[in-house]
Amino acid sequence: MGSVIERKCGVAVVGAGPAGIAAAVSAAESGADVVLFDDNPAAGGQIWRGGAKASHHPEAALWLARLSNSSVTLFGGSRVFHADGGLLQAESDDSLYHFRFRSLILASGARELFLPFPGWTLPNVVGAGGLQALVKSGLSISGKRVVVAGTGPLLLAVAAYLSERGASVLCICEQASIWRLGAFALATVVFPEKLLEAARLRFAAGRARYLTNAWPVAALGRECLQAVRISQNGCIREVECDYLACGFHLVPNLELARALNCRIHGGFVAVDHLQQTTCPGVFCAGEPTGIGGMELSIVEGQIAGYAATQREEAAKRLFASRARYKKIVPAMREAFQLRAELADLAKPETLLCRCEDVSLARVRNHHSWRAAKLHTRCGMGPCQGRVCGAAVEFLFGWAVESSRPPVFPVTCSSLANVFRPEDGE
Amino acid sequence: MPESVVVRVNGNPVTVPAGSTVAVAVLLSAGVCRTSTSGEPRGPLCGMGICFECRVEIDGRAHRRSCQIVCQPNMEISTRG
Numbered sequence: 001m002g003s004v005i006e007r008k009c010g011v012a013v014v015g016a017g018p019a020g021i022a023a024a025v026s027a028a029e030s031g032a033d034v035v036l037f038d039d040n041p042a043a044g045g046q047i048w049r050g051g052a053k054a055s056h057h058p059e060a061a062l063w064l065a066r067l068s069n070s071s072v073t074l075f076g077g078s079r080v081f082h083a084d085g086g087l088l089q090a091e092s093d094d095s096l097y098h099f100r101f102r103s104l105i106l107a108s109g110a111r112e113l114f115l116p117f118p119g120w121t122l123p124n125v126v127g128a129g130g131l132q133a134l135v136k137s138g139l140s141i142s143g144k145r146v147v148v149a150g151t152g153p154l155l156l157a158v159a160a161y162l163s164e165r166g167a168s169v170l171c172i173c174e175q176a177s178i179w180r181l182g183a184f185a186l187a188t189v190v191f192p193e194k195l196l197e198a199a200r201l202r203f204a205a206g207r208a209r210y211l212t213n214a215w216p217v218a219a220l221g222r223e224c225l226q227a228v229r230i231s232q233n234g235c236i237r238e239v240e241c242d243y244l245a246c247g248f249h250l251v252p253n254l255e256l257a258r259a260l261n262c263r264i265h266g267g268f269v270a271v272d273h274l275q276q277t278t279c280p281g282v283f284c285a286g287e288p289t290g291i292g293g294m295e296l297s298i299v300e301g302q303i304a305g306y307a308a309t310q311r312e313e314a315a316k317r318l319f320a321s322r323a324r325y326k327k328i329v330p331a332m333r334e335a336f337q338l339r340a341e342l343a344d345l346a347k348p349e350t351l352l353c354r355c356e357d358v359s360l361a362r363v364r365n366h367h368s369w370r371a372a373k374l375h376t377r378c379g380m381g382p383c384q385g386r387v388c389g390a391a392v393e394f395l396f397g398w399a400v401e402s403s404r405p406p407v408f409p410v411t412c413s414s415l416a417n418v419f420r421p422e423d424g425e
Numbered sequence: 426m427p428e429s430v431v432v433r434v435n436g437n438p439v440t441v442p443a444g445s446t447v448a449v450a451v452l453l454s455a456g457v458c459r460t461s462t463s464g465e466p467r468g469p470l471c472g473m474g475i476c477f478e479c480r481v482e483i484d485g486r487a488h489r490r491s492c493q494i495v496c497q498p499n500m501e502i503s504t505r506g
Contacts, residue, residue, distance in 0.1 A: 039474050041495055046473055077493070111475045123457050123468035133472030137492065138445025139452060223466055224456065253475075354470070354478060357463040382477040382488065387470070409477075409488075 002094040004417055009035045011308050012088045012101035013072075014080045014256060017045020018294045019286025019301035020107030021063045026305025027105070028070045030314070035099060036067075037090050039408075041076045043067055045109055046129060047294055050136040056200075059298065081406035081414070084260055086281075089406075091414045098417075103281050103308035106257055106269070107301060110287035112154075112247035113390050115338075116352050116360060117345035119219030120246075128158045128247035135165060142166030144242040147228045148208070149173035149216045151336045152249035153198070153293075160204035162245070169208035170239055173230055175215040175248070175339055184335035190327065217345055219244055231341075249336045251390045252288040258403035274307035274315055275300055283308050291332060296325035343395050352395075353388040355381020360395075363388075369398040382409050432500040447491035447502055448472070448479045455504045458491055 010032035013024045021043060024036040036043070044051060044064065052061035067074070078092040083104055090097040112127040119125065126134065128150055135141045145168045148159045159169045174181070188194050202210070214232035219225055227240045252268055262277035262284065263270040269284040271277055277284050283304040286297035299322045306315035346352065348361035358378040366372040369379070369392060379385030379392075379400075384407070389400040406415065429440050432447070434454040441450045448469045451458050457466040458479045469479035472492050479491040482503040491502070 040493060111471060111473065114470065114476075121461070121465055121467065123466055126469060127471050127473075130470055130472035134446075134448060134452070134469060134492065137472070138442045138449040351463075351465075354461070354467070354476070357461050357465070382480070383475060386475045 002096075004096045004098060006098045006100075008100045009033045010101070011035075011103045011105060011305070012083070012099055013037070013105045013107060014083065014088075015045065015107035015109050015286070016040070016043035016067075016074065016076070017107060017109045017286065017297065018047060018059070018063065019109070019297035019304075020045070020105070021067050022298045022301030023105045023107055023283070023285055023305040023308070024072045025063070025066045025070050026302045026314075027103075027309045028072045028305075030306060030309035030311050032309045034070075034072045035075060035101075036072050037075045037078050037080050037088070037097075039077070039079050043074055043076065046133060049133055054136050057294065059294065063298070079408040079410070080256065081408045081410050082259065082418070083256060084405070089414070089418060091408075091410050096414050096417055103283065105301075105304045105308055106262075106277070106282065106284040106288060107286045107297075107304075108253040108256055108288055110250035110252045110291060111386065111390075112150075113249055113251045113394070114246075114387050115248050115342055115345065115391055115394065116350050117216055117218060118347055118350050119221065119225070121351055121354055122219050122221050122225045123223070124221075124225035124242060125219045125244045125246065128154055128245040130247065131243055131245035132158045132161050135162065141243075144168065145170055145240065146243045146245055147171055147173065147216070147230070147239055147241045149214070149228070149230070149244060149246040150248045151175045151338065152247070153332070153336075154247065154249070156198065156201045156205060156210070158245055159208050160201040163206045163208065164204055169205060170241055171209040171211055171214075171230075172205065173214035173216060173232070174210065174212050175342060176212060176336055178212045180335045180337075181212060184331055187331035187335075188328065190324075194328075215339075215342060215345075216244060216246055248338060248342070250287060250291050252291070254288055255384070255386075255403045255407040257284060257288060258401065259405050259407050264401075273319070274312065275304035276307060281308075290326070290329040292325060292329045293332075296322065296328065299325060338394060346395075352391060353378040353381065355383050355387075358388075363392065364396070369400050370402075372398075384409070430496045430498050432496045432498070432502055434502045435504060441496055445496050447481060447483060447489070447494045447496055447500070450496055450502060451479070451481060451491055451504060458504055
């Protein structure tokens with residue numbers, strides 16, 4: 001660990017995806033001194049990873065340009081591991097950051113939900129968004145056979161993206177029924193731009209078959225993935241492939257909000273009309289307040305950015321737009337609700353915790369997440385339960401509530417610096 | 426800016442497009458990032474820095490998430506840590 005960098009700022013934003021960029025730019029344009037942190041090397045989050053060139057969304061070019069033309073200071077490759085008492089702490093490869101802020105905006109985004117099934121730990125079984133991220137990061141997918149599986153609108157977007165880059169997408173397995181998807185399409189009629197986008201993606205996905213009522217029951221292979229066993233409408237078949245890109249929609253990244261004791265309601269950060277959490281001066285925007293997609297994230301980010309800089313009038317002008325995009329949240333939740341069968345895919349010996357290699361059988365013996373952690377080390381590895389914690393919420397209905405700093409693994413020297421005597425700690 | 430970068434994975438040179446992450450170099454060569462506590466081979470899962478499955482050793486520093494780090498010329502990457 002190198003230097004400790006200390007400074008004061010007006011607004012600190014955590015996460016440089018659509019919500020964080022919109023929040024940072026809006027706060028900076030209101031005259032605030034704004035810092036923006038992201039774990040990834042570059043701004044854009046997951047959806048705009050790879051910059052404007054890699055994205056079909058015109059918003060990507062617009063907002064990334066606004067960000068680079070703004071006075072926002074971006075700290076890429078920097079993990080925020082705590083932000084309490086007006087002090088944000090982050091770590092990069094060579095520095096430790098101690099920033100005193102007046103307002104904090106959490107735009108920590110969402111991650112994919114991964115569910116255990118036999119073979120899910122094999123190399124080349126990756127997330128749906130996970131494979132897309134790897135391809136955006138330079139992985140050549142040309143000529144590879146890919147099965148895309150799981151649930152959510154991301155599956156079609158991933159299949160289209162991979163097809164456009166030369167992958168042979170064999171099929172898209174959506175666990176939801178055709179009826180639920182139909183209801184979702186009806187609910188999105190008020191968003192013609194989203195329906196057009198879905199049509200474009202379906203066309204771009206080429207010959208990939210879109211299967212409903214379909215999900216992976218096992219990934220097969222010895223040292224590496226060779227085939228996927230799929231269940232569709234009660235029939236089982238095997239498909240040989242090079243990659244299984246599988247994600248069961250999104251779960252919000254709540255670790256920092258939880259560590260700050262922001263109220264969480266129904267699995268999401270509770271916010272008021274100005275995107276303020278129950279912690280005064282701490283705002284939240286984007287997927288942590290409800291999975292609603294990029295457009296909603298941008299408008300929530302703008303509102304948070306204006307509210308954090310006392311520009312309530314500017315924030316209020318965006319309320320109607322936010323209300324419009326909010327309608328997608330319940331429609332999406334309803335359409336891509338997970339079917340009960342998915343909780344029965346893992347066998348007793350299937351690993352549930354991938355960090356500590358703890359099997360489903362060992363975890364299931366306990367009555368709560370806390371007991372399972374204490375007795376089996378489930379969720380105690382470097383991912384801090386980000387993967388298996390979300391899975392047990394679905395599998396066993398357990399509440400995974402606690403989050404303590406540091407919310408990311410950090411070096412000992414970063415931890416040691418947290419408790420320096422001059423801070424009065 | 427050069428169009429490609431050469432790094433070494435377990436001592437073997439690997440050429441990747443400039444801007445590629447270390448995970449890409451590892452998938453092109455070793456194919457596996459790490460061995461799990463019970464001895465299973467593991468590769469990247471989430472691709473976005475949350476699952477820690479893609480950990481490798483880079484230039485002597487252990488437990489680096491290869492999906493979050495961009496390849497630099499002559500990086501020494503090891504999947505045997």
